[in-house]
Amino acid sequence: xxxxxxxxxxxxxxxxxxxxxxxxxxxxxxxxxxxxxxxxxxxxxxxxxxxxxxxxxxxxxxxxxxxxxxxxxxxxxxxxxxxxxxxxxxxxxxxxxxxxxxxxxxxxxxxxxxxxxxxxxxxxxxxxxxxxxxxxxxxxxxxxxxxxxxxxxxxxxxxxxxxxxxxxxxxxxxxxxxxxxxxxxxxxxxxxxxxxxxxxxxxxxxxxxxxxxxxxxxxxxxxxxxxxxxxxxxxxxxxxxxxxxxxxxxxxxxxxxxxxxxxxxxxxxxxxxxxxxxxxxxxxxxxxxxxxxxxxxxxxxxxxxxxxxxxxxxxxxxxxxxxxxxxxxxxxxxxxxxxxxxxxxxxxxxxxxxxxxxxxxxxxxxxxxxxxxxxxxxxxxxxxxxxxxxxxxxxxxxxxxxxxxxxxxxxxxxxxxxxxxxxxxxxxxxxxxxxxxxxxxxxxxxxxxxxxxxxxxxxxxxxxxxxxxxxxxxxxxxxxxxxxxxxxxxxxxxxxxxxxx
Ligand SMILES: *[C@@H]1O[C@H](CO)[C@@H](O)[C@H](O)[C@H]1NC(C)=O
Ligand SMILES: *[C@@H]1O[C@H](CO)[C@@H](O)[C@H](O)[C@H]1NC(C)=O
Ligand SMILES: *[C@@H]1O[C@H](CO)[C@@H](O)[C@H](O)[C@H]1NC(C)=O
Numbered sequence: 323x324x325x326x327x328x329x330x331x332x333x334x335x336x337x338x339x340x341x342x343x344x345x346x347x348x349x350x351x352x353x354x355x356x357x358x359x360x361x362x363x364x365x366x367x368x369x370x371x372x373x374x375x376x377x378x379x380x381x382x383x384x385x386x387x388x389x390x391x392x393x394x395x396x397x398x399x400x401x402x403x404x405x406x407x408x409x410x411x412x413x414x415x416x417x418x419x420x421x422x423x424x425x426x427x428x429x430x431x432x433x434x435x436x437x438x439x440x441x442x443x444x445x446x447x448x449x450x451x452x453x454x455x456x457x458x459x460x461x462x463x464x465x466x467x468x469x470x471x472x473x474x475x476x477x478x479x480x481x482x483x484x485x486x487x488x489x490x491x492x493x494x495x496x497x498x499x500x501x502x503x504x505x506x507x508x509x510x511x512x513x514x515x516x517x518x519x520x521x522x523x524x525x526x527x528x529x530x531x532x533x534x535x536x537x538x539x540x541x542x543x544x545x546x547x548x549x550x551x552x553x554x555x556x557x558x559x560x561x562x563x564x565x566x567x568x569x570x571x572x573x574x575x576x577x578x579x580x581x582x583x584x585x586x587x588x589x590x591x592x593x594x595x596x597x598x599x600x601x602x603x604x605x606x607x608x609x610x611x612x613x614x615x616x617x618x619x620x621x622x623x624x625x626x627x628x629x630x631x632x633x634x635x636x637x638x639x640x641x642x643x644x645x646x647x648x649x650x651x652x653x654x655x656x657x658x659x660x661x662x663x664x665x666x667x668x669x670x671x672x673x674x675x676x677x678x679x680x681x682x683x684x685x686x687x688x689x690x691x692x693x694x695x696x697x698x699x700x701x702x703x704x705x706x707x708x709x710x711x712x713x714x715x716x717x718x719x720x721x722x723x724x725x726x727x728x729x730x731x732x733x734x735x736x737x738x739x740x741x742x743x744x745x746x747x748x749x750x751x752x753x754x755x756x757x758x759x760x761x762x763x764x765x766x767x768x769x770x771x772x773x774x775x776x777x778x779x780x781x782x783x784x785x786x787x788x789x790x791x792x793x794x795x796x797x798x799x800x801x802x803x804x805x806x807x808x809x810x811x812x813x814x815x816x817x818x819x820x821x822x823x
Contacts, residue, residue: 399587400432400433400588401430401439401588402430403431411593412441412443415441415444415447415473420487421476421487422515422519423515426523429526430588433587434588436529436588437526437528437529437545437588438529438531439592440525440594441525441594442596443593446474467479467517471517471520473521476517476521479514486511486514521598521599523544525544527545527560528544530590532583532590533569533592536564537562539562539700540562540699541560541561541699541701541774542562543556544557544560552651552652552779553651553779553780554703554780560574560776561775561776573598574599577597578594579594580593580594580595602777603634604778604779605619605622606777614659615659615660617658618658618659618687621683624675624683625684625687626684630653630691631653631691633647633649636648650693652694652695652696652703652779653692653694653780654692654783655692655781655783656690656782656783656785657690657783657784657785658690658789662786665787666788670809674686681820685823686788686789686791689791690789692737693736696780696781699747699763726749727749728747731747732745741823743765743766744765748760748761749761765783765789766807767807768785770783770785790807790809791823
């Protein structure tokens, strides 16, 4: 059920009595995909020449990250051969890889590498919706792909237009017309290829990980580097969700690992039941789940704060050869659910969402926001050149040899000049078996409901309480009421706090 999507996806893997994780339905699945629509729409309306410019080559990115290592067993097949040898499961995927060609195929077939690859099977690459299978012209196909850059879309395009699989010179020999139209087709094909290459790179990890390795960490870096200026120039990450009984892994909350640990000469292959999509911006991701986040997204829009959470191509500002993006390239947000807003005192809620409360609401939201930083339970990155920074880690990591446990206390600057959030990042073993690890975050003492949700421009964490900003307030007898983590007497301190924040 969608209602349970985030709240029932606890981070804890270890409790044997845990209820089964809900599966996403087809409509939820297409919801996730539509998270792309806003950003991709601009791209679709753009000329193909410009589109070329922002879809930068994925090749260097992959080369940079893959470590060459000696593999032990010379007799095993590569990941590519394993996929090729199983057309019943992977013919659609190998078609896509053949279409992308070049580096993607070479990497999957390179016996000297050690990598991990998530392979969507044929069922996964059959798109859930069938309402656009009558595109006769490539332009409509391309628009569809940009609105929904999934390997399933690429695969269905190739099913319908197998000519795309042929190299250009072969196409010419088959009696196609010359001239502009062929040039145009060729360029479109190149763009399809580049998008497919990027999405494919998001299915690869630069080291060989078994399922039990994957289950150790909450997020992992993929082979796809964030586009120009976005995401701090870091490699985009996947989120790993684990369950012990029965042992299973889910990637980005919707792709279940069906068969894991298929050992190949160059690493591990894991079959998944849905293709992975590089997530949209923080704003797009929240917007895709109105049942959870409609209050916070309207609050953000109502206070003109969308640019803090969004990051998208700016069609107006861009000039040929100089694509411009608008919004925040890197940020972390603590996203209160609708239920969190519902818990506010009714008068406060009314005030915040009235015209009189707009400025205060903007400040309260800014208190949930960490600019220029990626703060995940196991990974933090801060853009150095910016004035604001993490304040300090009170305790560092204390990793013991093969025990990944740590506890880290962190005070971070928010979107307000003088207000900080106190974070505790913690990872601990809860049972003496490998995957029984609990990773958690608390913010100002409150447990985060869903940690580490990756986004194009950073990440967000889901909280079920609106954070109370630190404030100073004395009652008439001079008793200090300010230390309370509560909204009590908000009429007396909140407007003044917002004035100074
Ligand atoms: C997994 O998390 C640990 C922290 O617990 C970190 O040191 C390590 O680098 C992470 N591994 C990967 C592959 O990201
Ligand atoms: C871009 O320009 C058009 C026309 O000038 C305008 O309507 C639109 O609001 C602008 N978009 C942005 C994001 O500035
Ligand atoms: C932030 O704190 C500093 C030091 O306490 C103070 O000088 C400054 O005025 C404060 N800024 C705001 C905007 O309150």
